[in-house]
Amino acid sequence: MLSRVNAINWNRLEDEKDLEVWNRLTSNFWLPEKIPLSNDVPSWQTLTAAEKQLTIRVFTGLTLLDTIQGSVGAPTLMKSARTPHEEAVYTNIAFMESVHARSYSSIFSTLCSTREVDDAFRWSEENPLLQKKANLILERYDADDVMKQQIASVFLESFLFYSGFYLPMHWSSHAKLTNTADLIRLIIRDEAVHGYYIGYKFQQRYQEASAERQEEIKAFAFDLMFELYENEVRYTQSLYDEVGLTEDVKKFLHYNANKALMNLGFEPLFPKSTTDVDATIMAALSPGADENHDFFSGSGSSYVIGKAVATEDEDWAF
Amino acid sequence: MTQIVYFSTKSGNTRRLVEKLQRDAKRIPFESGEPLPVTTEPYVLIFPTYGGGEVKGAVPKPVIHFLNDERNRRHLRGVVGAGNTNFGTAYCLGAHIVARKCQVPLLHCFELLGTPEDVAILHQELDRV
Numbered sequence: 001m002l003s004r005v006n007a008i009n010w011n012r013l014e015d016e017k018d019l020e021v022w023n024r025l026t027s028n029f030w031l032p033e034k035i036p037l038s039n040d041v042p043s044w045q046t047l048t049a050a051e052k053q054l055t056i057r058v059f060t061g062l063t064l065l066d067t068i069q070g071s072v073g074a075p076t077l078m079k080s081a082r083t084p085h086e087e088a089v090y091t092n093i094a095f096m097e098s099v100h101a102r103s104y105s106s107i108f109s110t111l112c113s114t115r116e117v118d119d120a121f122r123w124s125e126e127n128p129l130l131q132k133k134a135n136l137i138l139e140r141y142d143a144d145d146v147m148k149q150q151i152a153s154v155f156l157e158s159f160l161f162y163s164g165f166y167l168p169m170h171w172s173s174h175a176k177l178t179n180t181a182d183l184i185r186l187i188i189r190d191e192a193v194h195g196y197y198i199g200y201k202f203q204q205r206y207q208e209a210s211a212e213r214q215e216e217i218k219a220f221a222f223d224l225m226f227e228l229y230e231n232e233v234r235y236t237q238s239l240y241d242e243v244g245l246t247e248d249v250k251k252f253l254h255y256n257a258n259k260a261l262m263n264l265g266f267e268p269l270f271p272k273s274t275t276d277v278d279a280t281i282m283a284a285l286s287p288g289a290d291e292n293h294d295f296f297s298g299s300g301s302s303y304v305i306g307k308a309v310a311t312e313d314e315d316w317a318f
Numbered sequence: 319m320t321q322i323v324y325f326s327t328k329s330g331n332t333r334r335l336v337e338k339l340q341r342d343a344k345r346i347p348f349e350s351g352e353p354l355p356v357t358t359e360p361y362v363l364i365f366p367t368y369g370g371g372e373v374k375g376a377v378p379k380p381v382i383h384f385l386n387d388e389r390n391r392r393h394l395r396g397v398v399g400a401g402n403t404n405f406g407t408a409y410c411l412g413a414h415i416v417a418r419k420c421q422v423p424l425l426h427c428f429e430l431l432g433t434p435e436d437v438a439i440l441h442q443e444l445d446r447v
Binding site for chain 2: 015016017020024027185188189191192193196200203258259262263265267268272282285286287312313315316317318
């Protein structure tokens with residue numbers, strides 16, 4: 001029997017959040033070619049051999065996560081989308097994850113030798129902690145439970161990337177690899193919208209569920225968080241012990257684990273005393289987010305696509 | 319006591335923070351066509367920016383329409399921003415814009431649902447203004 005096929009109508013929305021997020025994601029669109037990565041070549045040369053190896057490994061680990069999310073995570077969520085518009089948002093998320101994965105190779109081809117990069121990819125295939133991190137997520141994507149897939153997806157987007165994102169923020173706070181950091185900030189911005197949206201879709205299903213099912217799902221979420229966290233701590237130690245940054249990276253992990261849980265609508269888990277990330281890292285993450293920054297001057301390092309001047313909304317009447 | 323007026327989208331992050339404060343609060347509706355609140359006493363405005371970094375669109379349209387009413391500007395005592403530091407320069411950008419445009423202090427910024435520390439700070443600030 002033939003089934004009827006429906007064309008997507010963006011003028012008939014079932015959930016206006018789909019259009020809001022679609023607009024946000026498309027207006028945030030970018031490509032790595034727009035970032036002058038080659039300006040980082042001089043500062044790359046100031047890194048020690050160990051620091052270079054660490055950086056390449058961290059970026060290879062991030063590439064692996066983006067690859068999973070682009071080829072498995074977002075397509076998996078697409079299958080259970082409730083609206084055609086939700087499905088369309090996942091196509092955008094899948095594509096941008098592929099852009100992110102591709103960006104790391106742009107960084108590599110600009111800064112590193114082929115051998116260094118090949119070594120790092122071999123390392124990523126053989127590193128048990130990185131492979132475990134990937135498999136903990138992939139197992140949940142394989143299991144046939146939409147809410148559990150959404151939880152795994154939010155944890156990937158909002159938690160698992162951050163042991164890696166820490167390093168370019170650290171270099172940036174030391175005025176190193178600042179263009180690379182600009183690119184990473186664009187990835188961070190995208191992942192924040194992804195985590196927010198998938199978490200929002202999760203919360204809709206969670207609120208409809210029975211109290212018993214809610215309890216099961218909440219327990220699943222916290223169990224998975226603990227399992228991922230334990231592995232993240234070991235992964236972090238294996239990478240950052242040598243440069244003496246492990247303790248601060250762990251704070252960054254706690255801080256982002258809280259935000260991942262909040263994206264799912266759960267209260268934060270780690271107390272403030274364990275989330276006080278170094279102020280220079282926070283400043284690198286949100287440059288100019290202090291009250292003295294002049295948002296109206298159009299200055300600053302943030303990258304704007306296509307538009308030269310940001311203007312005020314015309315709706316203001318004063 | 320200082321009232322709260324807030325805006326929260328369907329995802330409800332800001333609403334949940336406001337609920338945790340357990341104070342008198344009015345919501346600016348996100349559906350267009352719904353009547354906007356008119357304030358008669360001092361209040362603090364809380365709303366999120368979930369954006370990309372441009373000034374345009376950083377303040378939600380219902381908040382702009384609400385502030386276009388001169389009575390609402392007259393009673394405004396301070397602004398609180400919600401957001402996510404992952405938005406970089408756009409973190410709480412809308413709140414910065416309103417504070418500057420209306421010449422009131424930006425009292426605090428928090429992320430997503432807010433932590434217990436954010437709730438404590440907000441109680442302090444609301445008692446102070």
